[in-house]
Amino acid sequence: MKDLPAVRPVPRAINWNRVQDDKDLEIWNRLTVNFWLPEKVPLSNDIQSWSQLTEEEQRLTIRVFTGLTLLDTIQNTVGAPALMPDAITPHEEAVLTNIAFMEAVHARSYSSIFSTLCSTVEVDEAFRWSEENPHLQQKSRLILQEYDAASHPLKKKIASVFLESFLFYSGFYLPMHWSSRARLTNTADLIRLIIRDEAVHGYYIGYKFQRGLERLSEAERAELKDFAFALIFDLYDIETRYTESLYDPLGLTEDVKNFLHYNANKALQNLGFESLFPDELCKVNPAIMAALSPNADENHDFFSGSGSSYVIGKAVATEDEDWDF
Amino acid sequence: MAGLVYYSSRSGNTQRFVDRLGLTAARIPIDPEGDMPSPRAPFVLVTPTYADGQGRGAVHRQVIRFLNDPDTRCHLRGVIASGNRNFGTTYALAGDVVAQKCGVPVLYRFELAGTDTDVARVKEGLDRFWKTQCLTAT
Numbered sequence: 001m002k003d004l005p006a007v008r009p010v011p012r013a014i015n016w017n018r019v020q021d022d023k024d025l026e027i028w029n030r031l032t033v034n035f036w037l038p039e040k041v042p043l044s045n046d047i048q049s050w051s052q053l054t055e056e057e058q059r060l061t062i063r064v065f066t067g068l069t070l071l072d073t074i075q076n077t078v079g080a081p082a083l084m085p086d087a088i089t090p091h092e093e094a095v096l097t098n099i100a101f102m103e104a105v106h107a108r109s110y111s112s113i114f115s116t117l118c119s120t121v122e123v124d125e126a127f128r129w130s131e132e133n134p135h136l137q138q139k140s141r142l143i144l145q146e147y148d149a150a151s152h153p154l155k156k157k158i159a160s161v162f163l164e165s166f167l168f169y170s171g172f173y174l175p176m177h178w179s180s181r182a183r184l185t186n187t188a189d190l191i192r193l194i195i196r197d198e199a200v201h202g203y204y205i206g207y208k209f210q211r212g213l214e215r216l217s218e219a220e221r222a223e224l225k226d227f228a229f230a231l232i233f234d235l236y237d238i239e240t241r242y243t244e245s246l247y248d249p250l251g252l253t254e255d256v257k258n259f260l261h262y263n264a265n266k267a268l269q270n271l272g273f274e275s276l277f278p279d280e281l282c283k284v285n286p287a288i289m290a291a292l293s294p295n296a297d298e299n300h301d302f303f304s305g306s307g308s309s310y311v312i313g314k315a316v317a318t319e320d321e322d323w324d325f
Numbered sequence: 326m327a328g329l330v331y332y333s334s335r336s337g338n339t340q341r342f343v344d345r346l347g348l349t350a351a352r353i354p355i356d357p358e359g360d361m362p363s364p365r366a367p368f369v370l371v372t373p374t375y376a377d378g379q380g381r382g383a384v385h386r387q388v389i390r391f392l393n394d395p396d397t398r399c400h401l402r403g404v405i406a407s408g409n410r411n412f413g414t415t416y417a418l419a420g421d422v423v424a425q426k427c428g429v430p431v432l433y434r435f436e437l438a439g440t441d442t443d444v445a446r447v448k449e450g451l452d453r454f455w456k457t458q459c460l461t462a463t
Contacts, residue, residue: 022337022355026375033377192413196378199411207336266409269437272337279442293410300417302403302432303450322386323426325391 004118019210024091027204027219031098034196038109041190043116049183050117060116060246061174061184062122066130067242068171069110071163076103078147079160083205086153099201106194113187115230135242139235146231154216157209158228162235165202165267166260168195170243173256173288180287188291193237195292206270213272228271232264235259282317327402327455332388339373342406346448353391361391364449366456367402369432371377371453374408374419383418392427402430402458405447410436 019025053061080100087093114123130136145151146159172195179188213221237261247253261277262284268276329350333339343350347461350371351362370392376383392398404427417434424431433450435443 030375030377033379033381106377131381176361195411196413199409203336203409210337211335219425265440272341275440279440282440289410293416296424297333298433301446301450303446303454320382320384320389322389322393325398325426 008015012090014094019091020089021091023204023207024089024095027200028091028095029317030200031095031102031197034193034200035102036193037105038112038190039188041193042161043113043186043190046117046184046186049185051203053178053183056249060124060208060250061178062118062126064131064171064174064246065110065113066123066126067133069107070104070130070136070140071167071171072107072110074143074147075160075163076100079103079163082147082149082156083153083160083208085149086156086212088208088211095204099204102197102201106197109190109194113190117187122227122247133242133245135238135245136227139238139242142231142234142238143167145155150226154212154224155227156211157205157212158224158231161202161206161209161270162232162267164198164205165234165270166264167235167239168198169259169263170239170246170256173247173259174287176291177252178287179291192292200268202270206267206272209253210272225273228268228273229276232268232276236260236264255285255288258282259288327366327458328369328418329419329451330362330364330368331371332373332385332391334373334385335341335364335406338438339371342407342435342444343371345444346451347453348448353387355387357387357390361394363394363397364400365396367400367438367455368379369405370401370423371405372407372413374412374417376408376412376415376418378415380415380418383415383422385419388419388423392423398424398427401429401456403428403429405433405435406431407435407437407439 016025050058080096080103084093084096087096098297143159143163146155172191174190175184175191178184211222216224240257243256243260244253246258258281262282265275265277265282329343329346330353331339331343331350332353333343334355340352351364353362354360355456370425372384372388374383375385381419392401401423404416404420404423406423408415408417408419417431420431420434423429432454433447434445437449439447
């Protein structure tokens with residue numbers, strides 16, 4: 001038998017019992033345990049609530065969701081796959097395929113919401129809107145530019161963390177806002193599953209960024225940090241205009257901006273960097289915080305006497321076998 | 326001022342938070358073979374949360390190993406837990422689990438590497454906490 005020409009080297013079969021980086025296994029386990037599909041959320045229970053929104057509120061919601069669909073589509077088809085050639089371990093590649101697939105699930109979920117709550121005409125209009133909206137197109141282009149194969153591997157990761165941990169939040173705000181007013185609560189449950197996934201994605205890609213950064217010289221590290229802060233400034237600029245165009249009519253723009261600042265800081269923390277926005281610009285509406293983490297005591301602080309002084313945890317979580325007592 | 330013990334994975338979030346507190350603190354090793362701190366005086370634990378969607382696995386195995394030593398555990402006075410609000414109901418759950426297991430209060434919760442406000446509140450809070458602990462100690 002003739003040897004085939006070597007198009008590409010044969011990869012080594014992945015051995016999950018020899019893991020070079022424990023984080024790969026930790027994140028693989030977290031993502032697979034957290035796996036979900038939109039069918040598990042009873043979206044049809046929101047039909048009545050949807051009908052109580054004004055036409056303007058409905059249009060805004062559909063548009064916001066098409067914007068989120070676009071980001072998930074980019075991450076599914078370009079973002080996560082673009083990180084794979086830079087993977088340091090085979091397990092990292094496997095985790096990235098999981099991330100890519102979950103982004104497809106997220107994108108698919110918005111269509112489930114649409115088919116449950118909205119008319120085809122409204123949805124088609126919103127998808128057209130997303131294709132023409134200058135802010136949405138501009139932020140996508142800025143990210144896609146960094147996903148280019150020729151881009152620095154760590155610049156791809158910076159762009160990816162900003163998409164996962166920052167750019168989604170101008171959109172996520174709205175279902176959290178509705179949920180805080182007891183509207184579209186099942187839709188909000190689905191969005192919370194997406195938010196949970198994106199947090200793991202941003203954390204993991206940010207972690208891999210930090211591992212990559214460690215290998216570089218001081219000068220290269222400084223250059224990448226400058227790049228990251230410049231990129232988040234540019235993205236923030238677009239996000240504020242996108243936010244104003246969407247939320248001005250409802251008078252929510254300032255509230256959304258605080259949420260953006262808060263999330264921009266978290267995105268930078270995922271990369272191991274310090275915050276950009278001072279705390280006073282990150283005072284997120286407590287109702288939005290409560291919608292995000294429903295039974296997490298708002299700002300629990302035993303020291304200053306706020307929050308319950310003695311918190312008793314959920315019994316299930318104490319059942320881990322490692323405890324000796 | 327009594328002790329502080331913390332766990333931080335290689336993501337470094339908790340490490341950065343503890344660094345900014347500027348207090349002496351002992352680190353629980355990432356490596357299961359590493360030297361485990363064994364405090365023999367009152368201390369507060371700072372721990373991140375690793376829970377899945379159901380809340381399982383909230384406390385890192387190394388933190389559990391650390392607390393499994395009864396001579397260490399008896400000196401634990403409180404727990405500060407970190408996490409991410411994006412995880413909804415399991416946000417900073419490790420604090421609640423340790424609190425329940427060890428019968429100590431959750432003193433504070435913060436996200437990722439914490440904000441400047443978090444650092445200031447914890448610094449000041451620990452200072453006052455230890456003063457009251459000393460007053461009530463017999």
